[in-house]
Amino acid sequence: MAPERHRILMVSDFFYPNFGGVENHIYYLSQCLLELGHKVVVMTHAYGNRSGVRYMTGGLKVYYVPWRPFVMQNTLPTIYGTLPIVRTILIREQISLVHGHQAFSTLCHEALMHARTMGYKVVFTDHSLYGFSDVGSIHMNKVLQFTLADVTQAICVSHTSKENTVLRSGIPPEKVYMIPNAVDTAMFMPAEERPGGNEIVIVVISRLVYRKGADLLVEVIPEVCQLYPNVRFIVGGDGPKRVRLEEMREKHSLQDRVDMLGAVPHASVRSVLITGHIFLNSSLTEAFCIAILEAASCGLLTVSTRVGGVPEVLPDDMIVLAEPDPTDMVQSIKKAISLLPGIDPQAMHERMKKLYDWHDVAKRTEIVYDRALKCPNQPLLGRLSRYLSCGSWAGKLFCLVMTIDFLLWHLLKLWQPEEDIDKVPDFVIPTGETSSAFDQELDDQSSS
Incomplete structure (x- = not known):
């Protein structure tokens, strides 16, 4: 018996042409799910002049x-x-399941809320770690709980991310699955x-912000350069901490030993990594860190802060862990x-x-989809009881x-009946079909 073909809507504010861990995760997961025979559609907000419907690889x-x-x-x-727009996309594409990504994404939270109202099964992937005490985290955790x-x-x-999410949101642990990120080793x-x-090159590729430990780099780099005259740093990335x-x-006076590259396009990351011997990650919080996988795939030994889910990423002989402290990082x-x-x-x-391997990630995610679709739907009153348990005041507001x-x-x-919304016909890419023929089919559909 052939496995059920899922029709998935991926939703997040973070997607191409923006680059980052969430964006890469959605793209590679979607491509592998397409290869498994599922239908995948992505919903994100407009980027510059990139608005409307586009097709990708x-x-x-x-x-x-x-x-x-x-x-x-x-x-x-x-x-x-x-x-209105979420409902239209769900009906037009005949979606069976909605998959939202990243707790920071406003679009993700709203789409999942509307999808549940309409009776669709929803899956959420959390890509980050948050605290419990600062004002921003308290508000974010309450939104996540909702x-x-x-x-x-x-x-x-x-x-580590699973434990963090369960504690922050109160979701039952048995409903949460751990599926790691992956890396396209063919690209790296x-x-x-x-x-x-005789030169040793240490590479840093990161957003230069406080959360990524840019302040630690300011203290670590001069000390390492003083200890090792043959060490040179390459720093790729941009952000408010670049000035520091x-x-x-x-x-x-390290102009000849610290190269500041600025923002590095994802297509150029490999060309930067292969010029180095060691990859340095100084993050103060990290759920996983795909950058470490990319560096290891290029053959670099990694030095990283021991935070979040980083200790789970690589075997001990491929990474040297340090406390987020300048002295310990220099020793590492x-x-x-x-x-x-x-x-x-x-x-x-x-x-x-x-x-x-992204194909393994896709197969494991497919199992989660299968289980989600088997879960029974509850009527509105049953669902409201869950929101009511979110707090004395917040619960009533959520309801x-x-x-x-x-x-x-x-x-x-009533205003726009479902039968008035045109359904988009599906197409399947025949095995061995030339890319030009496939592109022509896409052009025909776009024009219609």
Whole structure:
């Protein structure tokens, strides 16, 4: 008996042309699910002039809805403003399951809320770790509690992330699955020859923000350069902390030993990584860190702070862990330099191919979808009882929000009946079909 073909809507504010861990996760997971025979559609907000419907590799269809980012690539919260367009996409594409990504994404929270109101099964993937004490985390955790109160299944990218999400949201642990990120090892091949000479190059590729430990780099880099005259740093990335790094470089006269590349396009990351011997990650919080996988796939030994889910990412002989403290990080870099002679980049790459594979991630996610679709739907009153348990005041507010959403959905059904919404015909890419023929089919559908 052939497995059931799922019809999945991926939703997040974070997607191409923006680059990052969430964006890569959605793209690669979608491509592998398409290869498994499922239908995948992505919904995100407009990026610049990129608005409307676009097609990507493999026939991946993307709805760039006409909402503009408000702050940090997030759309302005509207609560009910996205209901008409979410409903239309769900009906047009005949979606069976909605998969939202990232707790920071406003579009994700709203789409999951509307999907549950309409009786769709929903899955949520959390890609980050949050605290419990600062004002921002307290508000974010309450929003997450609201969204996950009625989510069908949830996925986290590490065991640490799973514990964090369960504690923050109160979701039953049995509804949360751990499925790690992966890396496209074909894109991140080691150099044919390791960078020669006596010089040791340490590569940093990261957003230069507080959360990524840019302030730690300001203290660590000068000390390492003083200890090792043959060490050079390459820093790729941009952000508000870049000014501090440039001031450090000027203060210690390290212009010839610290290269500041600025923002590095994802297509150019490999070309930067293969010029180095050690990859340095100084994050203060991290659920998983795909950058570590990319560096290891290119044959670099990793030095990283021991935070979040990072200790789960690589075997002990491929990473040197340090506390998020400048002194301990310098000691870990010294240890990594002593281990370099025993590192074989090609062997490390082959191990990464066995450890992490997007096709394996897709198959494990497919199992979560299967289980989600088997979960029974509850009537509105049963669902409201879950929201009521979210707090004495918050619970009542959540119930009010969902009741209004339910009423608006029924009004929308009267104003625009489902039968008045055209269904999009499916197409299947025949095996061996040329790309030009496939592109022509896409052009024909776009014009119609």
